Amino acid sequence: MTEGSVDVVAAEEPLEIRLGGERVAVTMRTPGPGEDTELAVGFLSGEGIIDPADVATVRECPPRSDGGVVDVILREGAERAGGWQRNFYATSSCGVCGKASIEAVRVAAPPAPEGPTIATEVISSLPNRLRSKQRVFERTGGLHAAGLFTAQGDLLVLREDVGRHNAVDKAIGRALLRSDVLDRVAILQVSGRASFELVQKALVAGIPILTAVSAPSSLAVRLAREANMTLVGFLRETGFNVYAGEQRLAAAQPSALAGGSP
Secondary structure (H helix, E strand, O other): OOOOOOOOOOOOEEEEEEEOOEEEEEEEEOOOOOHHHHHHHHHHHHOOOOOHHHEEEEEEOOOEOOEEEEEEEEOOOOOOOOOOHHHHHHHOOOHHHHHHHHHHHHHHOOOOOOOOOEEHHHHHHHHHHHHOOOHHHHHHOOOEEEEEEOOOOOEEEEEEEOOHHHHHHHHHHHHHHOHHHHOOOOEEEEOOOEOHHHHHHHHHOOOOEEEEOOOEOHHHHHHHHHOOOEEEEEEEOOEEEEEEOHHHEEOOOHHHEOOOOO
16 A cells, blocks of 8 residues: 555444344444344344244344444244254364254255256356445455345345355345345355355245355255255356256356266
């Protein structure tokens, strides 16, 4: 940086997520108007802790010097679920826990239904379509992004955050709060790699296709295959790898498919 110039950096502050007044989690996120509500709903739903249909209201508490607080209130008579993924984080490297994680997700969310069919040209265009709308990234260069697209490649929701899981939770939370948006979502595009948790979040939200500009993990591939999802990695304008669900891609060339078990 030259002397006298100004470097803009991305904001990062803690957010405490509560459910009915009880603390559930604290995450480091990039604050944005209304996005704490989206993050909380997306997180709690993606972790199997709540059914978004049971949400009565979400209260964003006044900002504090030590971060923000958001409290999700369920409708009268609704009960929180037990969640599942938090139990496996500490030992996720072991095969038994990986198997248990997939089994828990399978119980909480059914496999993705067949369809839709997406043109490979649409898939190849997603990174540029996402990047062109990343306003904060253009100023800071320090944020992950998640975008929700239609089967035709139209961008419905874009969210940015210092944490890629947060960006996904924000985007999905926005869609969950707007059923007219969620009903049109076919693809979740992320700016980084595709982890097990991101496949999980897409599946629970009913999004059949996850595309990423970087690599997937082995457990992400396994879950996508077992859940009948489409998983694309190393996505570039010039090509990509398909790790699961190639039947949804129109005119996919065999050379573009990644074979073999992870």
